[in-house]
Amino acid sequence: MPSQKERVCLIGSGNWGSAISKIIGRNLSQHSSQFDTDLRMWVFEEEVNGKKLSHIINDQHENVKYLPGIKLPENVKAEPDLLKAVDGATLLVFVIPHQFVKGICEQLKGRIHPNARAISLIKGVDVSNSGLKLVSSIIQESLQVDVSVLMGANIASEIAEEQFSETTIGCKNRSNGEAFKQIFNTHYFRCAIVEDVAGVELCGALKNIVAIGAGLVDGLRCGENTKAAIIRIGFMELRKFAKMYYGGVKDETFFESCGIADVITTCFGGRNRKVAEAHVRTGKTFDVLEKEMLNGQKLQGNLAAREVNMILKAKGETDK
Numbered sequence: 001m002p003s004q005k006e007r008v009c010l011i012g013s014g015n016w017g018s019a020i021s022k023i024i025g026r027n028l029s030q031h032s033s034q035f036d037t038d039l040r041m042w043v044f045e046e047e048v049n050g051k052k053l054s055h056i057i058n059d060q061h062e063n064v065k066y067l068p069g070i071k072l073p074e075n076v077k078a079e080p081d082l083l084k085a086v087d088g089a090t091l092l093v094f095v096i097p098h099q100f101v102k103g104i105c106e107q108l109k110g111r112i113h114p115n116a117r118a119i120s121l122i123k124g125v126d127v128s129n130s131g132l133k134l135v136s137s138i139i140q141e142s143l144q145v146d147v148s149v150l151m152g153a154n155i156a157s158e159i160a161e162e163q164f165s166e167t168t169i170g171c172k173n174r175s176n177g178e179a180f181k182q183i184f185n186t187h188y189f190r191c192a193i194v195e196d197v198a199g200v201e202l203c204g205a206l207k208n209i210v211a212i213g214a215g216l217v218d219g220l221r222c223g224e225n226t227k228a229a230i231i232r233i234g235f236m237e238l239r240k241f242a243k244m245y246y247g248g249v250k251d252e253t254f255f256e257s258c259g260i261a262d263v264i265t266t267c268f269g270g271r272n273r274k275v276a277e278a279h280v281r282t283g284k285t286f287d288v289l290e291k292e293m294l295n296g297q298k299l300q301g302n303l304a305a306r307e308v309n310m311i312l313k314a315k316g317e318t319d320k
């Protein structure tokens with residue numbers, strides 16, 4: 001245990017970022033001997049009803065745009081300046097849509113605490129000419145820090161209302177996984193630790209594609225048997241893809257909250273499912289529907305589907 005208190009910074013303040021700030025904020029207050037009790041939360045600044053979102057969060061203790069109706073603990077301090085937010089932080093929690101990760105890491109390069117460790121709650125992968133990359137690898141390579149991940153059947157609004165759920169922390173370094181568990185675990189949010197970063201992360205990213213499929217069959221009014229088939233086949237395919245691209249992925253990981261449980265919850269309750277259903281019913285594009293239906297929140301499944309398809313096409317493996 002380091003002699004200095006750990007300081008936590010949350011990088012992101014959307015729907016999930018705000019919900020998790022409630023849990024971390026409370027846990028920091030309860031473990032004040034080990035942690036600096038202020039939770040700094042980086043906010044991508046925007047105006048809401050003529051006021052800055054960061055000011056609204058600090059004055060009203062509520063993210064009125066991304067998590068309306070839920071009070072956040074007073075020790076959650078919104079900060080729009082990214083470098084000020086991470087200053088001195090030893091535990092970095094990344095929770096932004098995956099399309100913004102590279103830009104954020106670029107700004108943070110060389111600017112973080114030498115003892116910092118990170119965890120990613122981001123469900124997505126990156127595909128470029130050099131192939132498939134995990135978001136945790138992007139963070140690790142840019143910032144030279146150990147990166148764990150946290151993924152699970154975790155619809156943010158339900159957790160904000162303190163309804164029971166489980167989650168999975170994937171780590172390489174057990175003591176870092178345990179350090180992060182201390183800030184996340186609570187009676188209604190139970191964290192299990194597995195030593196399989198790639199397995200946990202790929203489950204989180206790929207289940208969003210299955211959820212798009214579930215939404216499409218809902219839109220087509222195909223019935224519950226068809227939806228169950230999409231979920232089963234989708235789950236098998238995501239497992240096959242994960243094992244094909246990352247040799248060390250463990251079979252047991254697929255039966256943790258990050259695996260089968262997240263596929264189920266997202267196929268019934270998530271934003272990807274909802275927008276995919278609307279796409280079939282209205283014929284509008286995903287981009288248009290995201291703007292019309294989600295009030296600034298972002299979809300991840302349509303991007304992930306495109307990225308995974310690119311990889312499979314490039315390797316001639318679309319029919320495998």
Ligand SMILES: NC(=O)C1=CN([C@@H]2O[C@H](COP(=O)(O)OP(=O)(O)OC[C@H]3O[C@@H](n4cnc5c(N)ncnc54)[C@H](O)[C@@H]3O)[C@@H](O)[C@H]2O)C=CC1
Nearest residue numbers: 013014015016017044095096097100122123155156297298
């Ligand atoms: N919402 C949920 O129920 C869950 C979400 N996740 C994952 O967490 C990650 C973050 O999602 P949410 O917190 O739900 O976000 P969100 O979808 O609610 O909100 C979008 C966020 O992106 C920010 N943003 C917009 N433009 C930006 C830019 N150029 N640079 C940086 N940030 C920008 C917005 O300010 C806002 O905070 C995603 O990968 C998602 O899949 C994981 C579990 C549950």
Ligand SMILES: O=C(CO)COP(=O)(O)O
Nearest residue numbers: 152153154155270271272
């Ligand atoms: O990841 C999630 C639940 O675990 C949220 O899924 P959506 O982004 O589809 O809402």
